[in-house]
Amino acid sequence: MRRSDSFVELLQWFGLLAAGLAWTAQLVLGFGVSIAACSAGSARWGVNVHTWAIVLTAAGATIALLAEAAAVTVFLDARETDEYGPPPWGRRHFLAVAAMVGNLLFFVAILLNGVGVLSHSSCVQS
Amino acid sequence: MSSAAAPVERRVARPNGWWGMAVFVATEATLFGTLIGSYFYLRFHAVEWPPAGVPKPHLTLPLVLTGVLVLTSLPVSFALSSARRSRVGRAQAALLLALLVQAGYLGMQLHLYLHDLHVFSPRDTAYASIYFTLLGAHHLHVLLAVLLEAWFILRLASGVTRYRLVGLQATAFYVYFVNVLAIVVVGVQLSAAA
Numbered sequence: 001m002r003r004s005d006s007f008v009e010l011l012q013w014f015g016l017l018a019a020g021l022a023w024t025a026q027l028v029l030g031f032g033v034s035i036a037a038c039s040a041g042s043a044r045w046g047v048n049v050h051t052w053a054i055v056l057t058a059a060g061a062t063i064a065l066l067a068e069a070a071a072v073t074v075f076l077d078a079r080e081t082d083e084y085g086p087p088p089w090g091r092r093h094f095l096a097v098a099a100m101v102g103n104l105l106f107f108v109a110i111l112l113n114g115v116g117v118l119s120h121s122s123c124v125q126s
Numbered sequence: 127m128s129s130a131a132a133p134v135e136r137r138v139a140r141p142n143g144w145w146g147m148a149v150f151v152a153t154e155a156t157l158f159g160t161l162i163g164s165y166f167y168l169r170f171h172a173v174e175w176p177p178a179g180v181p182k183p184h185l186t187l188p189l190v191l192t193g194v195l196v197l198t199s200l201p202v203s204f205a206l207s208s209a210r211r212s213r214v215g216r217a218q219a220a221l222l223l224a225l226l227v228q229a230g231y232l233g234m235q236l237h238l239y240l241h242d243l244h245v246f247s248p249r250d251t252a253y254a255s256i257y258f259t260l261l262g263a264h265h266l267h268v269l270l271a272v273l274l275e276a277w278f279i280l281r282l283a284s285g286v287t288r289y290r291l292v293g294l295q296a297t298a299f300y301v302y303f304v305n306v307l308a309i310v311v312v313g314v315q316l317s318a319a320a
Contacts, residue, residue, distance in 0.1 A: 016149075024156075084142065094145060095145060095149075
């Protein structure tokens with residue numbers, strides 16, 4: 001049985017976009033945290049880069065996994081329709097396949113980003 | 127409230143080829159977003175921009191070339207509408223016009239690029255490194271647009287099919303994106319002249 005149309009539509013866009021946005025947020029926020037921790041003016045705030053890296057990586061990876069789950073759900077719902085089939089199910093099938101592949105890449109990118117930050121000393125030019 | 131029926135805007139479903147191009151364009155936009163972010167990151171950390179010994183970019187020629195490139199959106203749009211009406215000859219002619227103008231643009235830009243390479247090297251400074259990377263990446267995108275158009279000029283010779291029409295629609299989307307990107311890139315490039 002297929003889910004409600006608007007819910008599947010929401011799942012499809014979440015599955016396609018959420019992991020990429022989580023990766024972007026991790027990069028941008030991580031950059032902001034590094035600047036805050038390492039700049040002379042904000043050093044007294046006591047921002048801990050490693051703590052933030054763990055939080056951002058865990059949040060980003062969770063979102064990427066949820067996006068993957070959403071993409072798989074949409075793919076299973078749309079599997080009766082060929083990817084060249086008529087919209088909206090043809091489009092959902094097509095974008096769900098793209099999302100399933102892309103989300104795995106984003107998941108790995110988020111993890112590597114976090115590992116990279118954690119394995120380097122803060123406020124030292126590499 | 128009037129009972130007269132208001133004109134209902136019919137939603138046109140996009141084909142999957144168009145969505146595929148949209149995803150591709152999103153990844154390319156991310157690439158250029160990171161390049162432009164890097165450019166301004168380096169710029170805000172530099173005392174002099176461009177650094178001493180590197181000439182400021184010229185204003186007139188890049189602006190004129192960008193204007194010419196942006197105008198190629200018109201023949202591409204015309205080619206798409208002609209193909210939708212199965213007017214193959216007009217579609218091919220419009221694509222050929224766009225291709226020739228873009229090839230001319232690319233030729234001029236490559237000439238400028240090589241000239242700049244003789245004046246300053248991407249190995250010398252961070253400015254030169256990001257300058258050549260950003261411009262080179264955009265030139266490659268224009269080249270891809272030219273190749274796609276050449277492909278469709280050939281493919282349309284044997285008629286318009288639904289499949290080819292979707293491909294042409296995706297190509298037009300890509301050309302519009304590359305043209306918008308040209309405005310952004312030239313803006314970034316010329317910001318060093320300010």
